[in-house]
Amino acid sequence: MAKIGVFTCWCGENIARHVDVEAVSEAISKLPGVACSMNYKYMCSEPGQSLISEKIKELGLTGVVVASCSPHMHLKTFRKTVELAGVNPYMVEMANIREQCSWVHSDKAVATAKAIELIGIAVAKVRRNAALQPIKVPVTKRAMVIGAGVAGIQAALDLAAGGVEVILVEREPSVGGKMAGLSETFPTLDCSQCILTPRMVEVGQHPNIKLMTYSEVEKVDGYVGNFKVTVRKKARYVDIAKCTGCGTCWNACPKKNKIPNSFDYNLGNRGAIYIPFPQAVPARPTIDADNCLRLQSMKKGKELCGICMKNCGSQAINFHDQDELVEFDVGAIVVATGYKLYSIGKEQENPNIKGYGEYGYGKYKDVIDSLQFERIISASGPTGGEPKRPSDGMTPKTVVFIQCTGSRDNAKGITYCSKICCMYTAKHTMLFKHKVHDGAAHVFYMDIRSGGKMYDEFVRRAIEQDGALYHRGRVSKIEEIKVDGVKKYRCYGADTLAGEPCVVDADLVVLACAMVPSDGVTKLAQKLSVGYNEYGFLSESHPKLRPVETNAAGVFVCGACQGPKDIPETVAQASAAAGKALIMLSQPYLTREPEIATVDEKLCAACGACVQTCPFKAITIEEIRDRKGNFIKNTSRVNPGLCMGCGTCVSVCPSKSVDLIGFTDDQVYAELESLLA
Amino acid sequence: METELRNAIRKLLEEKTVDVAIGYGRVGVGGAVGAVFVTSPDEVDQLVWNNECRQNLAVHLTRPEIKALGKIAIVVKACDARAVVVLANESQIKREEIVVVGVVCEGVVKARFDGSNGEQFFEKCASCVEHAPKNVDVLIGDEAKAAELDAKNAPTAATSGNQAKLAKLRAMTSEERFQYWRGEFSRCVRCYACRQSCPLCYCNRCVADKNRPTRIETSASMKGVFAWNLLRAFHLAGRCVSCGSCAAACPAGIELDLLNLTLVNAAKEHFNYVAGEPGVPPLIGTYSLDDEEDFIR
Ligand SMILES: Cc1cc2nc3c(=O)[nH]c(=O)nc-3n(C[C@H](O)[C@H](O)[C@H](O)COP(=O)(O)OP(=O)(O)OC[C@H]3O[C@@H](n4cnc5c(N)ncnc54)[C@H](O)[C@@H]3O)c2cc1C
Ligand code: SF4
Ligand code: SF4
Ligand code: SF4
Ligand code: SF4
Numbered sequence: 001m002a003k004i005g006v007f008t009c010w011c012g013e014n015i016a017r018h019v020d021v022e023a024v025s026e027a028i029s030k031l032p033g034v035a036c037s038m039n040y041k042y043m044c045s046e047p048g049q050s051l052i053s054e055k056i057k058e059l060g061l062t063g064v065v066v067a068s069c070s071p072h073m074h075l076k077t078f079r080k081t082v083e084l085a086g087v088n089p090y091m092v093e094m095a096n097i098r099e100q101c102s103w104v105h106s107d108k109a110v111a112t113a114k115a116i117e118l119i120g121i122a123v124a125k126v127r128r129n130a131a132l133q134p135i136k137v138p139v140t141k142r143a144m145v146i147g148a149g150v151a152g153i154q155a156a157l158d159l160a161a162g163g164v165e166v167i168l169v170e171r172e173p174s175v176g177g178k179m180a181g182l183s184e185t186f187p188t189l190d191c192s193q194c195i196l197t198p199r200m201v202e203v204g205q206h207p208n209i210k211l212m213t214y215s216e217v218e219k220v221d222g223y224v225g226n227f228k229v230t231v232r233k234k235a236r237y238v239d240i241a242k243c244t245g246c247g248t249c250w251n252a253c254p255k256k257n258k259i260p261n262s263f264d265y266n267l268g269n270r271g272a273i274y275i276p277f278p279q280a281v282p283a284r285p286t287i288d289a290d291n292c293l294r295l296q297s298m299k300k301g302k303e304l305c306g307i308c309m310k311n312c313g314s315q316a317i318n319f320h321d322q323d324e325l326v327e328f329d330v331g332a333i334v335v336a337t338g339y340k341l342y343s344i345g346k347e348q349e350n351p352n353i354k355g356y357g358e359y360g361y362g363k364y365k366d367v368i369d370s371l372q373f374e375r376i377i378s379a380s381g382p383t384g385g386e387p388k389r390p391s392d393g394m395t396p397k398t399v400v401f402i403q404c405t406g407s408r409d410n411a412k413g414i415t416y417c418s419k420i421c422c423m424y425t426a427k428h429t430m431l432f433k434h435k436v437h438d439g440a441a442h443v444f445y446m447d448i449r450s451g452g453k454m455y456d457e458f459v460r461r462a463i464e465q466d467g468a469l470y471h472r473g474r475v476s477k478i479e480e481i482k483v484d485g486v487k488k489y490r491c492y493g494a495d496t497l498a499g500e501p502c503v504v505d506a507d508l509v510v511l512a513c514a515m516v517p518s519d520g521v522t523k524l525a526q527k528l529s530v531g532y533n534e535y536g537f538l539s540e541s542h543p544k545l546r547p548v549e550t551n552a553a554g555v556f557v558c559g560a561c562q563g564p565k566d567i568p569e570t571v572a573q574a575s576a577a578a579g580k581a582l583i584m585l586s587q588p589y590l591t592r593e594p595e596i597a598t599v600d601e602k603l604c605a606a607c608g609a610c611v612q613t614c615p616f617k618a619i620t621i622e623e624i625r626d627r628k629g630n631f632i633k634n635t636s637r638v639n640p641g642l643c644m645g646c647g648t649c650v651s652v653c654p655s656k657s658v659d660l661i662g663f664t665d666d667q668v669y670a671e672l673e674s675l676l677a
Numbered sequence: 678m679e680t681e682l683r684n685a686i687r688k689l690l691e692e693k694t695v696d697v698a699i700g701y702g703r704v705g706v707g708g709a710v711g712a713v714f715v716t717s718p719d720e721v722d723q724l725v726w727n728n729e730c731r732q733n734l735a736v737h738l739t740r741p742e743i744k745a746l747g748k749i750a751i752v753v754k755a756c757d758a759r760a761v762v763v764l765a766n767e768s769q770i771k772r773e774e775i776v777v778v779g780v781v782c783e784g785v786v787k788a789r790f791d792g793s794n795g796e797q798f799f800e801k802c803a804s805c806v807e808h809a810p811k812n813v814d815v816l817i818g819d820e821a822k823a824a825e826l827d828a829k830n831a832p833t834a835a836t837s838g839n840q841a842k843l844a845k846l847r848a849m850t851s852e853e854r855f856q857y858w859r860g861e862f863s864r865c866v867r868c869y870a871c872r873q874s875c876p877l878c879y880c881n882r883c884v885a886d887k888n889r890p891t892r893i894e895t896s897a898s899m900k901g902v903f904a905w906n907l908l909r910a911f912h913l914a915g916r917c918v919s920c921g922s923c924a925a926a927c928p929a930g931i932e933l934d935l936l937n938l939t940l941v942n943a944a945k946e947h948f949n950y951v952a953g954e955p956g957v958p959p960l961i962g963t964y965s966l967d968d969e970e971d972f973i974r
Pocket of ligand 5: 864870906
């Protein structure tokens, strides 16, 4: 006989305000199989949990229903509670009477009646629950980090320091990400290169780290602890083991300084064979096939140029290089693919986002984005750190900075705050004023958001010590004009504090564009089965309690791919992700939830519908043979390591030969029947 | 053609390419045409080919007792040939282990209730544009003639035969249509002849027979007959090859093929999908990262 204990939580006032918990306990106590029905102020607290375990011991309960918040919040908590009291943890069900009841109803009678129904459903289900054992799976003690910006570098170094082998995959020819191109960094104004390059060198040299630059993830198979990742190593045409990085080739290339360098956001040039920047790791060149004379001529059956090859003393150049697919077995994956700036005024990939045609970005050469400005004032940048404007090389005297370009703009489709622009714009004004003492730095802003240690002080310094001119308002239009024969950009702004229009004729305009996720991240996320939001930022498992885990077991996130953030936060998150991955990899084996699909092999018709629909490729068609090896029949079979328990197979199976343990047809129908009764 | 067919099967059996040939013979009451299972070259004269060969023999391919006989040759018309392809796509048969003997079909006639032959051709034949079966190993009959017949039907294929009947139903208001099907289904006795005759209803345990919990009402009540017939139609969506066996088998004369044709048309219209093409993934239920629909990934 089932002996069910039902424990209704008040959640302080959260539930009790709209649900009459006494009436609920009373009504539920009359349901068949219910041995006790109680309520308490905070079921998840120590006394609440003790109440449950006392009742288990006192009455010999066989199943428990906790009526409280979402199972996302506390299912684990209550499973632990009953387990400690000697009952199988899978004999707990939760009825969500908070998010799905008290929070969405204001009529107490309605909410109370609904709570009773919701709990009734859970009671009906728990009566059919079975004791389950977690699944044990082995772990490969190796990790992969995807993306080698500061996030990926930090995560890789921490994992490597923890004694784990790391494969660091970066799609660009060098590690470093955006930070490698920044000038000086808020809030301390230390030079970005000086703090990052030593770490870049370290990842290049660490015995536990295998660097895979100019590479991308092609395919991900397997499951937590046992991923099989195929990486495409793109043809680089340079054997980086033979190359010494001497530089003869890139200096000899006839295309030298003729091709826009994407590392400098096209403000500087490079050759067809190039290293993106002098401090690149690995400091080995790459041939840009689209611009290489030899590679292009080979397509037409000719062999032009080849000067780099002829000059290379190490015979490192191979024009017949091909993409290579390399497979890695890894136990954990850290995603650190970072961000890019939203393309203002250009075609948007996301149809819901619009550009700013009115700012003339792309049309006016001196309207640039914030990362371009970083290059212009960076000592390693194309102008050697001299602030020169792109169109004519003039030193700008008046610079207009426009914050929130794209961000927080419902009309343009990006609702979020990019979080770092207030800070880096303040930094930009300071760096500019440090170089152009008689210059004027105008900032148009909506609000100044400078929460953080020493952050507000930093912004105040820009305003008070360096004399940045802040105007609270937006710029509606930018027009190119000529003043005394010199090109200027008239910015039609507003100063809402002064309550009047504010027009500034600028030599240079810098747009603090919204941060959006890197290109291709949604494709990658799909390969990894990681969720993402409408903008493509990867979803963490819980915003507060599991900030670096994802809903794909064994896959972690850190850095700007998860949401806009600055370097300190990125690094902290990267170490957190590495720590979580290390915890996982240090286990002798992993346990997984046993709520997975299972096929009744006698009944299965092996039609393959489930095989085709399973998003995790967890089902295959197998043969059943007798002991002598005679074929009996085909059946589908679930790989318990791969199945995520999504239940898709159950819904497509025409003969309902597959069932989801923990959510069996029997349980689900009992739940429905309890509602209809 | 019959001689040609017999010779081809004789050769397959003599050379031991196959152990059994499934074909048509006069085995029913009063010499009605039905399935014969020929296992020796001496028996091939039992085989017949005429416009009474209405059954879709592919239904036998998945039966364990037939599989137990060894390697199989099967005689198919064009619509039946498509069913064989679906069976292979759904891993019910290994296509390379079966010899498919296709026969050019000029149309088959309906049976009368007493089992004798009517003069009336099946509606599906009026709109048929595939008289010569595809994806077969041996083809018997005159391909030129088949092409001629295809060409003759092509201009009216979308408006004749069952399509014409369906168009009439589609022209009704939804209430009228509901009443029409209510009337049809009310005659259903849940004999499952439709399921038995359909080559694609091969489940070991039909969901209609599932208990604990019962997924669909099992009685022949109005609720039960609606549940059953709609469920069967949905299970055949993107799979039904319009062979018409179900409708031909139904003792209540319910036009089941019209129900399925609605979904056949929908598959064609919305997804440009025709069931019975080799190696094509199923229409319903495929998970792919390259799916055109974004929301589904
Ligand atoms: C103008 C500007 C100024 C800034 N100034 C400061 C500052 O002063 N101080 C501060 O704290 N922060 C600053 N930031 C923020 C800082 O740039 C970010 O916090 C930091 O770079 C985030 O690091 P990340 O590693 O997450 O991303 P990224 O630096 O973007 O690195 C991601 C890496 O992943 C790679 N990648 C992407 N997709 C793939 C893929 N599919 N496969 C393999 N590799 C992939 C990329 O090539 C890149 O190397 C500034 C930002 C901007 C825009
Ligand atoms: S529940 Fe079914 S469809 Fe979902 S992952 Fe498991 S096997 Fe695949
Ligand atoms: S869908 Fe059902 S019948 Fe078909 S293979 Fe899967 S479990 Fe078997
Ligand atoms: S549902 Fe009817 S018409 Fe369709 S394949 Fe089955 S028997 Fe043939
Ligand atoms: S053959 Fe006709 S009567 Fe029999 S179950 Fe099918 S639809 Fe109903």
